[in-house]
Amino acid sequence: MKLLRKLPEAEFEIMKVVWEKEPPLTSSMLMEELRQTKEWKVPTLSSLLSRLVERGYLSTEKKGKERTYYPLITEDEYLQFESQDFRQRYSQRSxxxxxxxxxxxxxxxxxxxxxxxxxxxxxxxxxx
Known part of the structure; x- marks a missing residue:
């Protein structure tokens, strides 16, 4: 498994949408989906997407004026990481x-x- 780090809540919200949809996804598509629950501005989403690319959760390509995004980490891989992290922190528990x-x-x-x-x-x- 790739070396993963725990995602902050805002980045996790983006990844949940990415995992639900068929790639590739554009920033416009993501903004439309997230607009239902978040009041983010375009620069906020762009910044969060850049961080996800830097952390290795997404890859991106520029196509015309729009950027497209592809998941590099599956939802199952992240769930396994989170579960292992949780178990390690509470390893004294049966x-x-x-x-x-x-x-x-x-x-x-x-x-x-x-x-x-x-x-x-x-x-x-x-x-x-």
């Missing part, structure tokens, strides 16, 4: 205590519990 912290008080559907059980069974066989 897996069970972490799972309880995530799901305490929530009602899980039988289908979700079946999926977790299937995952645990697979882990037991492969990590055994």
């Amino acid at each position: 897996w069970i205590s972490l799972m309880n912290a995530f799901y305490d008080g929530e009602v899980l559907k039988d289908e979700e519990l079946d999926q977790m059980q299937a995952w645990l069974d697979t882990k037991r066989k492969t990590d055994g």
